[in-house]
Amino acid sequence: MTTPQLPDLARPDAGTTLISEWLVDGPDLQDRAGRALLGEWDELSARFRPRAFLRLSCFASADGRVLLSVAQWASDEAHLAFIREHRSEMVGRIDREIPGIRRPGLVRYRLAHTVVADGADSTTDVIVVAHAETEPTSPATRWAEATAGGYGRLRPRAWAPRMCS
Template identity: 40%
Template sequence: HPDLARPDALAPFFSTWRVGTPERQRQTVDAIARTWERRPWPAEDLRGYHVYTGHDGSTLLHHSQWASEQAYEAFVKTHRQERVDEIDTAVPGIERLGLGRYRRYRSTRPEGPAAAVVPGCIVIVEVEFEGSDPDRRRAWVDAVFEALQSEPNPRPGGLSAHFHLSTDGTRVLNYAEWESAQAHIDALAAPGDGVGSSTSQWERVQSWPGLKSSTVNRYDHVLGLVPR
């Protein structure tokens, strides 16, 4: 699993591929592993590359940690296409849904025994805002932290949350680690809207001016590639 808060990963990227079926998910992950492991690590400034299978049985999430956007652009010019071609040959018909460029803003980290728990499920929450307003997005994340800190009934099973701001100014992505998918399902089923109780702090978060939409998806971490 990646360390989302590592200080030398200043340019995290997230993208989604739609492959269609659980079988094609497995085939694509195998193709990615073969394609990458048979080649030298492509760039010193690539800290890690991670792949996740969506619980929808159709999608793959990709998360790469770069030292800078410039390092990623250099990779695109020299190494990316040969990898894409080999993967597409092994699994034709992959639909690439776009690349999101982010900067990590704030994180919660587990303490005590929870710090040693390996996440059993990754939950990605994507929130879109109207227009480009970085200050509004930071203020919204700060409000989420206030709601979390004042939560009267903390949901069991949540390990960490890492909030990222998109470089285009329109989105927030929360990479949340949970003990299990069932723990997250139970948290959503508890009283309240989402994983929070019906408090004024959470109501403020949910009715934030300019908040356009949000999506929640669960994933399993299935491939972690790091430099040797």
């Protein structure tokens, strides 16, 4: 897969950002699944492209077992309308081509913080994804605020790619 341009997660027209993990059994399947996902979007775009759809990015994990799909839409309503009309057909074709993909679920996000480390430039080669679930949402909001505050104090030279178990 090619190195994608990172999505602008703070873009003002994105009413919702959707992040989904696809779990696969190795680098070959990861590459095939990523190509299939992006190919389906290209094919779909040739026939029907909702104006509310803003961007799809697909990232491959270093261990070859996870694809991270990041989609931006103008609104939840527009995305849900698309899902009702097109998702089963699109995902069905991918699953027939690459059986065994596991999808733990789609998570909808709203922008809470953007953090740029002190001294950071425009080049990025590592993406860190942190996830927390709580009921009600207030503990998650406090966690996001504390986490964003901590990242803001990091220096880019302290960041290094590594596998986490």
